[in-house]
Amino acid sequence: MVYRSDIEALVVGGGLVGCLVARALAAHGLGVVLIERDPELGQRASTAAAGMLSPQMEAAEGLLAESSTRAEAMLAFCLAGRDWYPGLVDSLMRETGLEIEYRTRGTLVVATDSIRAEALATAAAAHAAADLSAEFVDGEQARRLEPALASRTEGGLLLPDDHQVDSVALVGAAARAVVDDPRIRLELNCQVVGIETAAGRVTGVRLERAGGAVDHESASLVVIAAGAWSENVAGLPRRLGVEPVKGQMVAVDGRAAGLTHTVGGAGVYCVPRGDGRVLIGATVERAGFDVSVDEAAIAGLVAAAAEYVPALGRTDRLSAWAGIRPGTSDELPIIGPDPDVEGLVYATGHYRNGILLAPITAAAVAALAGGSALPVDLTPFSPARLRGPRKDPRNG
Numbered sequence: 001m002v003y004r005s006d007i008e009a010l011v012v013g014g015g016l017v018g019c020l021v022a023r024a025l026a027a028h029g030l031g032v033v034l035i036e037r038d039p040e041l042g043q044r045a046s047t048a049a050a051g052m053l054s055p056q057m058e059a060a061e062g063l064l065a066e067s068s069t070r071a072e073a074m075l076a077f078c079l080a081g082r083d084w085y086p087g088l089v090d091s092l093m094r095e096t097g098l099e100i101e102y103r104t105r106g107t108l109v110v111a112t113d114s115i116r117a118e119a120l121a122t123a124a125a126a127h128a129a130a131d132l133s134a135e136f137v138d139g140e141q142a143r144r145l146e147p148a149l150a151s152r153t154e155g156g157l158l159l160p161d162d163h164q165v166d167s168v169a170l171v172g173a174a175a176r177a178v179v180d181d182p183r184i185r186l187e188l189n190c191q192v193v194g195i196e197t198a199a200g201r202v203t204g205v206r207l208e209r210a211g212g213a214v215d216h217e218s219a220s221l222v223v224i225a226a227g228a229w230s231e232n233v234a235g236l237p238r239r240l241g242v243e244p245v246k247g248q249m250v251a252v253d254g255r256a257a258g259l260t261h262t263v264g265g266a267g268v269y270c271v272p273r274g275d276g277r278v279l280i281g282a283t284v285e286r287a288g289f290d291v292s293v294d295e296a297a298i299a300g301l302v303a304a305a306a307e308y309v310p311a312l313g314r315t316d317r318l319s320a321w322a323g324i325r326p327g328t329s330d331e332l333p334i335i336g337p338d339p340d341v342e343g344l345v346y347a348t349g350h351y352r353n354g355i356l357l358a359p360i361t362a363a364a365v366a367a368l369a370g371g372s373a374l375p376v377d378l379t380p381f382s383p384a385r386l387r388g389p390r391k392d393p394r395n396g
């Protein structure tokens with residue numbers, strides 16, 4: 001699939017994924033239109049995120065801990081995605097003059113019981129065998145690294161290459177880069193309601209502008225980067241199975257804890273920021289597109305964090321929020337061309353790892369459009385795996 005430079009590419013959705021895809025397509029010489037229904041770019045999942053770039057923690061704890069081809073493919077993709085970060089942060093800071101806090105102190109996954117500590121020791125050995133930096137530390141060593149850890153800390157898994165980025169600052173810089181890029185035309189307050197096709201090719205999209213006016217944009221390349229709302233675009237030839245997964249988070253005054261690493265525990269993580277806040281996250285809720293915050297969930301997060309870092313249970317809560325992750329039925333993102341409609345490309349379904357994976361996704365989409373070598377094998381993430389019948393679009 002190679003697109004000529006005079007042909008317009010249209011990106012649906014201006015979250016971090018859409019912004020970076022637009023920027024990468026423009027860098028490949030395409031004229032780009034980026035369409036966002038909100039008045040500002042990046043105000044949904046991407047700014048709600050904790051900003052952890054932590055495939056190894058996920059591999060020790062979450063989906064990626066499964067031993068399956070699916071989990072292996074995802075881990076390899078996430079590890080490759082992590083490598084794009086220092087370059088992305090540098091180039092965005094240089095281009096925009098904005099600061100982006102990018103912390104390289106690493107992640108410490110901790111255990112307060114011996115069974116979990118043993119599991120972390122096993123994970124450390126597995127990571128080392130796979131040539132990844134990882135070290136098991138005992139309780140005393142863990143507390144030397146992070147003195148605020150609970151005295152009953154039994155051990156920790158130190159992951160020096162699992163970094164973190166301030167996602168709000170990152171999205172702000174990505175948005176600024178898009179706004180300042182003369183090769184990108186930005187349409188805000190504008191919702192794509194459906195795609196248009198003819199003879200097996202995409203020809204454009206139908207839009208609804210603020211105030212309800214209906215319009216149309218032509219394009220021979222349309223990239224669906226609408227996050228959790230991707231399923232709502234009418235006319236897609238397949239059911240994507242993208243579904244909203246709510247996450248609530250709370251920021252507390254973390255100065256007394258003085259954390260320097262991201263600290264992971266069972267079902268909770270604590271992410272220190274340079275301004276003294278610690279972000280504690282996150283719930284995983286199937287609650288549609290609701291973004292309300294509830295006291296019980298926030299109190300639960302703070303209590304879970306305090307199990308590992310007691311000072312976080314005794315400090316002020318500063319703010320709390322919720323965001324909607326784009327989940328998929330197999331927990332893999334959907335990236336690549338639609339096999340049935342030429343010119344239709346997906347960049348969605350990044351679930352818990354969309355910050356981590358946004359830059360490599362953008363590079364992959366631009367490589368597809370430009371016919372250059374892909375930075376990664378996209379086969380496991382191909383929309384071709386989604387064969388279910390199309391459901392009616394939902395509201396959200």
Ligand SMILES: Cc1cc2nc3c(=O)[nH]c(=O)nc-3n(C[C@H](O)[C@H](O)[C@H](O)COP(=O)(O)OP(=O)(O)OC[C@H]3O[C@@H](n4cnc5c(N)ncnc54)[C@H](O)[C@@H]3O)c2cc1C
Pocket residue numbers: 012013014015016017018035036037038041042043044045046047048049050051052053190191192193225226227228229230233246247248249281282322323324325326347348349350351352353354355356357
């Ligand atoms: C609480 C929480 C914590 C998280 N922590 C992390 C983390 O630590 N690390 C990590 O890697 N990931 C994390 N994630 C996941 C990450 O935030 C998401 O995977 C990522 O932000 C998805 O980016 P996106 O651009 O696809 O979606 P979004 O940021 O949601 O952007 C989609 C955009 O599309 C727009 N849109 C939707 N439909 C239309 C339409 N029809 N027309 C025009 N515009 C449309 C929306 O308004 C929105 O701006 C977290 C998520 C949550 C909620």
